[in-house]
Structures are given as structure tokens and as C-alpha cells.
């Protein structure tokens with residue numbers, strides 16, 4: 066080992082000792098109850114090191130000075146999906162997600178990336194995601210790419226293959242990017258259709274308000290139909306989830322503060338999110354800022370208001386919904402289910418659509434392998450998990466796979482592509498399907 | 514570390530990829546669910562089939578390398594902590610359900626199969642495997658057999674022992690033995706099947722087991738009764754049994770547990786209640802209906818504060834939530850949770866729980882008790898912090914007193930978790946010196962080189978039984 070390398074390891078150990086929450090590590094009583102819910106434990110055929118109990122033991126061993134933070138250790142933490150399915154299963158209430166985040170943050174800070182990786186990371190994490198206008202610019206480029214024919218050319222010449230087969234599938238399933246002018250004129254306020262039932266603020270999210278803008282429009286449409294009065298604070302920003310999960314915690318904290326400020330004024334009872342991945346970080350802003358006394362209270366006030374779109378729609382009630390007869394299945398967003406603990410509302414909404422036969426797939430609560438940037442960093446495991454998932458989807462004979470998070474949506478679309486099922490199967494975001502069903506319902510009513 | 518020669522021989526048997534000894538592998542196979550125990554093995558091995566097992570055992574026997582068979586390491590007696598190093602043996606490749614025999618009502622499995630997976634598979638065929646340890650979602654049948662695990666249904670249906678009718682195991686010299694079979698009756702020689710059940714990996718390695726099944730009960734009904742004291746609940750239990758009713762489940766929570774559960778789950782339990790009984794009956798509908806009605810009357814007669822009968826399976830689920838969240842609620846209180854399983858004759862339960870409370874007070878430690886009222890299997894659970902050495906010592910003393918008290922009442926030091934290392938110092942309290950010697954003689958006959966899970970069951974230095982002054 067080089068001197069530099071051993072210095073780095075010593076520093077990591079010191080950071081683990083000073084930063085990891087030792088109470089939380091000890092709180093794991095090693096009962097193993099989380100093992101059956103862990104996708105990486107299952108996919109590795111029962112490798113304890115790839116289980117939550119194992120990873121906690123490894124982190125603790127590093128803190129205890131019983132283990133060097135070697136490559137195996139870093140790889141094992143990288144292989145973790147961060148899906149947090151281990152948390153609801155844990156009788157001891159171990160906050161695994163927090164331990165993982167802290168550990169990754171330490172490793173990331175001490176990591177030496179190759180120059181290109183460094184550049185890409187810096188570009189996206191510091192320059193693009195935190196700035197809504199730059200997100201728009203980036204998306205504008207994407208739009209140009211898609212509209213100009215360059216995309217067609219790239220596809221025809223298999224250029225995207227160079228970036229790996231999975232990337233090329235991914236690239237195929239990216240949504241059509243809205244035109245730049247559309248992205249600029251986002252609404253600030255939406256009135257309820259009739260008597261106001263709830264007053265809410267909408268967290269629009271950076272990806273959601275650009276690449277998935279139509280889904281945001283559908284969300285606002287549904288809130289209106291459910292008689293919610295909506296404000297959309299204009300100074301809000303990216304939630305910081307990708308940063309927090311990739312060991313870029315400081316940036317995540319800055320973004321959190323901006324959002325807390327943006328949502329402090331105004332007359333509303335809930336902050337609505339339509340992406341499980343964002344929502345889960347929003348409800349944990351109080352944890353993210355736990356070491357900053359002047360922010361703790363404000364963060365808690367923010368987090369307490371956060372709610373997923375499906376919860377409010379189910380609560381406030383939508384007009385009668387209808388669709389052409391079809392089988393529908395639902396893939397949980399891990400963070401929506403395991404962190405925000407929203408699982409029943411989306412299912413109940415889907416079941417209430419006339420014409421829809423709802424089929425629960427086996428292991429719907431297990432990660433689809435998307436997990437933020439996981440499908441780029443851990444391609445092999447991600448695709449293994451996806452194939453397993455698609456086998457369960459196919460058993461339901463569903464024509465429509467519903468998800469509640471953009472990452473999951475892209476992953477499920479990639480799944481449909483991989484299976485060559487583009488003609489008989491589609492993946493949609495739940496609000497898009499609900500909006501479709503409300504409109505269809507209105508039309509049938511008019512006919513009748 | 515294994516010496517080169519041994520390592521080479523083992524790799525030749527299972528292939529390099531199935532012999533693990535990286536730093537990471539050694540760490541993650543160094544513990545089980547027992548608090549405060551950890552020791553690194555020298556290597557971890559994954560046999561692919563019984564022939565591998567036999568070959569591995571031969572090498573280990575020749576070179577005197579300890580073998581620690583490991584299921585999912587959920588045991589609570591440090592049974593799979595490799596305290597003397599050696600090889601941890603995994604059954605990741607040996608987890609098949611080999612056959613479900615619907616004519617003889619048996620299932621034959623490999624040791625690594627997860628208990629709940631097997632239960633689900635037989636239930637699909639309308640068959641029932643009753644032993645249901647609360648860890649069944651992840652425990653293995655190999656582990657269940659070696660600890661003789663029990664569960665909530667123990668009172669009516671018995672424990673793992675009552676369902677194991679045939680075993681195939683590898684002796685410490687590498688020979689393969691088959692005992693029992695798909696037979697209800699079999700008296701050919703000593704009952705080795707029973708000997709292997711609960712042997713904690715110290716006699717041999719189980720490579721296959723045949724288990725008895727019964728038809729799935731047609732219906733099930735749940736009720737919940739509250740009491741102002743544990744004695745009153747105890748009276749209900751006695752009266753139910755003396756009325757010749759054997760319910761499928763008869764669980765209790767004591768007052769401190771109720772308090773903690775309510776704080777955690779907010780399910781509307783009156784925290785001043787002295788005890789809760791959760792009662793279930795299963796079987797043909799008329800019988801279930803009759804038994805539940807009669808038991809409800811008995812609860813009233815024995816001064817229950819309230820009795821609730823679930824009208825639907827969903828309501829039944831809701832009623833069991835207090836019992837189900839007991840462990841979760843307790844485990845969250847403090848970093849270290851010590852879950853024990855002292856057991857007394859069922860007529861002594863309330864007396865025992867009272868004694869536990871007094872002992873906890875005496876040593877100034879926090880212990881809550883819940884468990885199986887029907888079969889006297891208690892779970893006194895201590896919430897503490899392993900870093901606080903002074904308190905840990907008091908906890909140990911408290912448990913020592915609890916074990917002594919249980920034995921005084923005609924009970925035992927462990928009802929279902931096994932002896933392992935945790936309780937080995939107290940084994941002679943229960944079975945006497947002569948009993949320990951008899952067991953040791955069996956161990957030596959099977960395993961003269963002491964390679965099978967060494968350091969378990971038999972203590973290096975047994976604890977002197979201090980006669981408690983009363």
C-alpha cells in the first residue's frame with residue numbers, strides 16, 4: 066500500500082470514529098429480521114456481507130478499529146441500493162439509511178476520482194441540479210438533441226452503445242423533453258375547482274419540473290380536481306436527494322435550507338411531492354440539519370408538512386375515474402414506501418378506477434434496481450434485479466405498470482424495452498394515469 | 514488463518530469460490546443474534562451437497578479444525594459464534610424442499626431452507642407445519658432442529674422435536690447416518706433422531722430432514738382479555754386448561770411490557786392494566802366457536818377487566834398487534850436487548866413473573882416479561898447498554914437469580930433458545946453433574962476430537978450455584 070493510500074485509510078477510520086452514530090450501530094441487535102427484505106442479500110444468494118446486518122457489522126468493525134476500510138468494504142457499501150427496505154422490517158428501529166448516508170459521505174470526501182468522473186460529478190452535483198435555470202438549459206440541450214435528428218442519428222449508428230448496453234436502453238426510454246419555452250412559463254398558483262377542501266404547496270422538483278414536466282402538469286390538474294388550492298413557491302430548488310445519497314451532503318444541506326426558506330411563507334397545510342425519492346428526503350430535512358441548531362426547528366416544521374400526492378388525492382377525493390379495460394399493477398417506490406410509509410393510498414386510488422383490474426405483483430415492495438444513480442454505478446446488479454422484477458410483472462399479465470417516482474419509472478420503462486414488450490406493455494407515473502382516468506371519466510359522463 | 518495444506522484440501526473439495534477468508538467475510542460471520550459475543554472464524558465454507566460436507570468434515574477431523582454449522586445466525590445463545598475459530602459452514606446451496614409427500618403427510622428438506630418458505634410451500638398443498646418461532650421469516654430448518662425451536666403454537670401442537678421424524682447427518686468422522694423415516698412408529702435401536710434435535714451442532718451436521726405435517730386447521734379465532742393483575746390472568750389460564758380446553762395460542766404481556774408497547778404503538782391499551790392475555794383457537798368452526806365462547810366466559814368469571822372477540826380475520830390481526838409489537842417496542846428502548854427464555858410449569862407463571870420483578874428491583878435493572886402463558890415459557894427481556902460494564906454485571910447476576918428461581922419452581926434455564934455458550938455455566942443446575950457427564954460421554958463418543966462446534970453446551974468453568982437466601 067502506498068503511503069498516500071494508507072494515510073487515506075487512517076483518515077477514513079478517524080472520520081468513522083468521530084462521525085458515525087455509535088448508538089445507532091449498537092442499536093442493531095443482529096436479529097436478522099431485515100435479511101429477507103434486502104434485495105442485495107437475496108440476489109447474492111444469501112451473502113451476509115451484502116445484507117443490512119452485515120453492512121452494519123462492517124461499519125461497526127471499522128469504527129471499532131477491527132477492520133481496515135478496504136476495497137471490499139467500499140464495494141459493499143456501493144452495492145447497497147439504499148432502498149431502505151430493511152427499515153420497516155427492523156424491530157429495533159435501526160435507521161439504516163442514515164448510517165449508510167453518513168458512511169458514504171465519509172468515503173466520498175476521501176475519494177480520489179479519475180478526472181473525467183470528477184468532472185462529471187462536479188458538473189452535475191454542483192453546477193446543474195442545484196440550479197433550476199441550468200436544469201432548464203441542460204434539458205433544452207436534451208430537447209435539441211431529441212428534436213434535431215441527432216438522436217436518430219445516434220440511435221441509428223449505435224453511438225449510445227459505446228456507453229454500455231444499459232445506458233443505451235436508458236437513453237431510449239427518456240421522456241420527450243418539453244420545449245424550452247414551455248419550461249419557462251411555470252404556474253405560480255392554481256385555484257380549486259369548487260369549494261376549497263385543502264390548501265397545499267407544491268414541491269415541483271428539478272427533474273420533475275423539466276424532464277417530467279407533463280407529470281407535474283397532471284399533478285396540478287389532479288389537485289385542482291380534488292379541490293385543493295395550490296401555491297408553487299418560485300424560489301424552491303432541487304431537493305438534494307441525489308446529493309445526499311451520493312456522499313455530497315454539504316450541497317444537500319444548502320439546498321435543503323433554500324427550500325425551507327422558500328416554503329416558510331404562505332397559507333397552506335401540506336407540502337406535496339410527487340416523487341418518492343424527493344419526498345423521502347424532504348421528510349428527513351430535520352435529520353439532515355440535525356447538527357445545525359438554528360435550522361432544526363424550521364426544518365422540522367417543513368418536514369412535518371410533507372405529504373405524497375397520492376395521500377392527499379385519496380384523502381380529498383377525486384371525481385369518478387374510468388379507463389379502457391386493462392390489467393394494472395403497481396411497483397412501490399422504495400423511498401415512498403419505506404421512508405414516507407405511503408403504500409396503501411396509491412393502490413386504493415388505482416383500484417377505484419372503473420375498468421381497471423388491479424393485480425398486485427409478487428414482491429412489489431422490493432426495489433426495482435433503479436435507486437437514484439445505482440443503475441449507472443452498479444449496472445450488473447441493477448439489471449439482475451430488474452430482470453427478476455420483470456418476471457414478477459409478467460405473471461400479473463398487466464398492460465400497465467404504475468410507479469410513483471421518476472427513477473423507478475425510467476427503470477420500469479427500461480424493463481419493458483429489455484423484454485421487448487414495447488407493444489403490449491407500458492410504464493406510467495401514477496399521476497399521469499390518474500389524470501388520464503379523470504378525463505376519461507368526465508367524457509363518459511358527458512356521453513351519458 | 515487456516516494452514517496452507519488444509520486450505521488447499523478444502524479448496525479442492527468445494528472450489529476456490531466457496532472457501533472465503535477475506536477480512537470482510539470473517540467479520541460478517543463472526544456473530545449471531547446474541548448480544549456481546551463476537552469472534553472471527555479462520556474461514557467460511559459453502560458445501561454444495563452432502564458429499565462435500567462429508568469430505569470437509571474428514572479433513573477437519575484429520576487436522577482438528579473446528580466446524581461451526583450456521584443457518585441464519587438468529588440464535589440467542591452464541592451458538593454460531595466461532596469462539597474457537599475454525600470453519601463456519603453455510604448451507605446457502607442446500608436449501609431445497611426435496612419432496613412434499615401428500616400420502617404420508619411429510620416434507621423432506623435440506624437444512625438451509627427458510628422456515629417460512631417451507632411453511633408456505635406446504636400450506637399451498639393444504640398442509641400445516643405448526644412450529645412457528647417468531648424468527649421464522651429468516652430462521653432455517655437446520656437451525657430450528659438444532660435448537661429445537663418452539664413458537665406461539667407450542668401449547669397445542671408441540672415444538673420442533675414433535676415434527677422431526679427422520680434425519681440424515683454427517684458424523685464427525687465423515688460417515689453419513691440416516692435415522693427414522695416417513696414412519697409414525699419406529700423403535701429400531703436408540704432414538705438418534707431425538708438425540709440430534711437440540712444438539713446445537715455439537716454432534717454432527719444435518720444434511721437432510723423429514724418432517725411430519727398435519728392438515729391445515731379449518732378456521733381460527735382470536736380474542737384479547739385485560740386484567741388488573743397477572744394473578745388474575747394466571748387464574749384464567751389455569752381454569753381454561755382445567756376445563757379441558759387447549760387453545761392454539763395463549764400469550765401474555767406483563768404490566769411493564771404493556772406500558773412500553775403502548776408508548777411505542779399507541780394502540781389504545783390501558784397502561785394501568787396489570788396483564789394482557791391473547792388467546793386463539795383453531796380447528797373446525799363449531800369447535801372454535803364453542804371454545805372461544807367458553808373461554809370468554811372463563812375470562813369473565815376470573816375477573817377480566819374486558820374481553821374482546823375478533824369478528825373477522827382483520828380484527829384478529831389487530832388484536833394480536835400488542836403481542837406482535839412487544840419485541841419491537843422493547844428493543845427500541847436501549848441499545849442492548851437481552852431476550853431470555855426461562856421456563857416454569859404453567860401453574861407457576863404469575864409467581865415467577867413476580868419473582869422476576871423483585872430480582873430486577875434488587876439489581877436495579879429494567880426487565881419486562883412477556884411470553885407463552887400456555888406452556889410456561891417466559892421471555893424476561895432486559896434493556897441495557899453493553900458499554901455499561903457495571904450494569905452488564907448486574908444484569909448477569911439478575912439472570913443468574915432468575916435461572917435459579919425457575920429451577921426451584923421445577924422449571925428450566927432455557928425453554929427454546931438453547932444452551933450454547935450463554936447458558937453453559939448453568940447447565941448443571943438443571944441436569945445435575947451426573948447429567949452433564951452423561952451428555953459429555955455422548956459428545957465424546959460422537960466427536961472424540963471435539964471439532965463440532967467446540968465450546969458450546971459444555972462450559973469451561975461451570976458456575977457454582979449460590980443458594981439464594983429466602
Ligand SMILES: Cc1cc2nc3c(=O)[nH]c(=O)nc-3n(C[C@H](O)[C@H](O)[C@H](O)COP(=O)(O)OP(=O)(O)OC[C@H]3O[C@@H](n4cnc5c(N)ncnc54)[C@H](O)[C@@H]3O)c2cc1C
Nearest residue numbers: 584585586587588592646647653655656659662663714719
Ligand atoms: C428476535 C428473535 C426472536 C426469536 N424467537 C424465537 C422463538 O419464538 N422461538 C424459538 O424457539 N427461537 C426463537 N429465536 C431463536 C432462533 O431464531 C432460533 O433458535 C432459530 O431456530 C435459529 O435458526 P437459525 O437458522 O438462525 O440457526 P443458527 O442460529 O444459524 O444456528 C442455530 C444452531 O444450529 C446449528 N446448526 C444450524 N444448521 C445446522 C446444520 N445443518 N447441522 C448442524 N447444526 C446446525 C448451529 O451450529 C447452532 O448451534 C429468536 C431469535 C431472535 C433473534
Ligand code: SF4
Nearest residue numbers: 103145146148149151
Ligand atoms: S438499503 Fe436496501 S439494499 Fe441496502 S441494506 Fe437495506 S434493504 Fe439492503
Ligand code: SF4
Nearest residue numbers: 093094096097099155
Ligand atoms: S432487523 Fe434491525 S436489529 Fe435486526 S439485524 Fe437488521 S438492522 Fe439489526
